[in-house]
Amino acid sequence: MGTRLEFQTLLEGLGNGVTVYFQPPPDVQMTYPAIVYNRDYLTNQFADNVPYAGMLRYQVTLIDANPDSPLHPLLMAMPMMRFVRHYTSANLNHDIYDVYF
Helix, strand or coil: CCCHHHHHHHHHCCCCCCEEEECCCCCCCCCCCEEEEEEEEEEEEEECCEEEEEEEEEEEEEEECCCCCCHHHHHHCCCCEEEEEEEEECCEEEEEEEEEC
16 A cells, blocks of 8 residues: 555556646646546454554546546556546546545
């Protein structure tokens, strides 16, 4: 399990002119294609009722005008990545993923 900044560096390394945002405030003017991610869930493993290991899950949203974004296969190739759903809003395609990192 890496740090959030290591995860951000990994996402930024996907290239293709993508901008990566972590929990952007509503007044931020985003440029597209964009990846927006936030902490979503923490799973713990217990021994003798004490947590000894945990894994953080992030929700990652790919936002692109192109419905066949070249970033989609790159995200799907990442370890522990799972595609959740797709929706369209304001003529932009949103692909949601869950990833443990």
